[in-house]
Amino acid sequence: MTPQLTVDIIKRLGQTTLEMRFTAEAEILVLFGPSGAGKTQTLQAIAGLSTPDSGQIRFDDAIFFQRMPGKPVVNLPARKRRIGYVFQQYALFPHMSALENVAFPLGRRRDARDRAMELLERMHLAHLAQRMPHELSGGQQQRIAIARALAAEPHILLLDESFSALDRPVRERLHEEIRMVQAERRLVVLYVTHNLDDAFAVGHRLAVVRNGRIEQIGRINDVFTRPANRHVLDILGIPNAMNARVIETGPSGSLLDWDGIFLEAPPIDTPPGAEITAYIRPEDIRLVYPDRSLSRMVLHNHLEGIVVERRLERHMYRLRVALPDGRPIEVIYPSSLYATMNLTPGERVRLALRKESIVVIAPRERVSPPVGTILSERMHDAGAIDPASSSLT
């Protein structure tokens, strides 16, 4: 049977409301989003270090937390949830050696030292067993913190920006380690980060978190190729997003009005008049040679602009172009391409936005009501929440 963690909670946090709803299985699920989005709060609620206002957290048959109308209130203390939590600042006990740290969750078990030693060996740290935390590098400390978390034999492992203070090569090795441990023990791993490279390096699935909610969750590649909305585009750092209006649509394609610029796009379901969000990847934009005949691929959507900036990134150029009204467009092309064109800032260029490359994502969201109303409606739904008894710890 595959383990399953189900989270469905609401918690008021100052200005925003945490409203998390997702399931995770034996996998590495990356929670990605800007800081303050509620990622850490979510982990803390799962671990039992903070108490949600209402909802339910379940792992298989065990209820960690429950506060729902018509059901008994449950709030299992953190120590009984068997969740490994790896903090950003390692959180090793500074007055205990590496070995004592790893043996801590094993308590008075007679084989505590042997088992702790085994885990240190597993993390390739046996030679450092007697060192104190302050004698170890950041990477070593974090390995010990992982070994310590695993010593408690958790079913769930929570990594809270655990590697973000570490150098890139160290981080890469730890990612590898986490993937191996996850597979070996079939753990449910939640990995919080604000670094996209990390998300790609370690994750199976990605949840894009913003303002206390999940905007989109899915396999990492799917989220990237099919972002659900404008927020996801922004958070993932995908440029060239556009808000446009549908003018007409048919079986062969549609016509969009992007604030005065008409673009041909693939066929879409949305009726004419609808407001939609679309984007085009910078690598899907072609430059048009002024002196050559156009290939069939780039017949549509020609725009004129002026080069603002050109940067070399590894094997590619990143070109920033301003349209006549100042709207920016980003283009990425291999450094071997367009060698004969002068693309220094100030030069005039023609861009071709291939029709097939314009991706229309869902109709634009309506402006969401202020947080207060959402909360009070929810409270209503969930049955009245008595503020006096809201602290369960």
Add this chain to the structure above:
Amino acid sequence: MNWPAFWLSLQVNAIASIMILVAGLLIALMLVRTRFRGKILLETVIMLPLVLPPSVIGYYLLLAFGRGSPLFEWFNIRILFTWQAAVAASVVVGIPLMVQSSRAALANVDPVLENAARTLGASELRILWRVTLPLARRGILAGVILGSARALGEFGATLMITGNIPGRTQTLPVAIYDAVQAQRYADAHLMVLVMTGLALAGLLLARQLEPAPQYRRADDAESSV
């Protein structure tokens, strides 16, 4: 040198120190961990012996342990004019210093470490014993030493409630007063030196302990795995 007074002072101080440690630590924990109405008032009352004249403290203790008080009538505690009364006076004047120092030390323990211990399956009692107290130990020790050094020098209240019976309730500070009154200056000299030496040693020790060295951040260690 008045040896009976010296030994009595040590005995009183040893017992008082243990009581200061236990009671002071419990109060400090309560002040750090809990919130309740009137907390500020309680804190202030605990600090009061630092500024009150010793005679006022002595007077309160006479009331607390004298005929008609709950301790006397209901619990049958009759310690006035015994050496145990000197212990009571010592504890009252020593506790404020203990509470101050250990409270700061407890509040300084990184809550992330306590949370880490929670996720690792430790009970609150085990966290207190294995994580919080060991990490606060310097401040706690400094508090005990300061408190017991203050208690060792207790004079005014002790004089009022022990009755100054030589050989039975007379502590060193009171014996010094007695010696000076009786113009036995050689005696007084020696005892004054002993008191000064003890106080100096206590303060130096406390000073050594107090500013707990910061744990070196891992950031500046080499990051090699």
